[in-house]
Amino acid sequence: MTTITYVEAHGQAVTVDVADGWSLMQGAVANGVEGILGECGGSCACATCHCYVDEARIGELPPPANNELDMLEDAAAPRRSNSRLACQVKVHSAMAGLIVHLPDRQQ
Numbered sequence: 001m002t003t004i005t006y007v008e009a010h011g012q013a014v015t016v017d018v019a020d021g022w023s024l025m026q027g028a029v030a031n032g033v034e035g036i037l038g039e040c041g042g043s044c045a046c047a048t049c050h051c052y053v054d055e056a057r058i059g060e061l062p063p064p065a066n067n068e069l070d071m072l073e074d075a076a077a078p079r080r081s082n083s084r085l086a087c088q089v090k091v092h093s094a095m096a097g098l099i100v101h102l103p104d105r106q107q
């Protein structure tokens with residue numbers, strides 16, 4: 001398990017333990033975090049799991065694949081340099097304490 005903090009759009013921080021190997025999206029949905037819908041179930045086809053990874057640590061993550069970059073073009077909230085699709089980021093122990101901010105809309 002790895003501790004991840006999700007900061008909901010209205011500012012509430014929710015810290016949860018996410019199973020290693022799960023995605024950031026799965027960790028949010030399983031714990032009732034508001035702001036990640038994950039409508040396609042993690043197949044990189046809906047962009048309703050858009051999130052902003054802590055800028056100080058975005059470089060620690062593997063870069064997005066082309067299909068993720070394409071889907072981010074369709075995200076409802078503004079895309080930023082630290083935008084990711086939460087379903088495409090797998091959690092592992094080195095990510096402990098990562099902070100993920102959620103946008104104010106996903107559709």
Ligand code: FES
Pocket residue numbers: 025037038039040041042043044045046047048049071085086087088
């Ligand atoms: S859950 Fe659909 S793109 Fe991530």
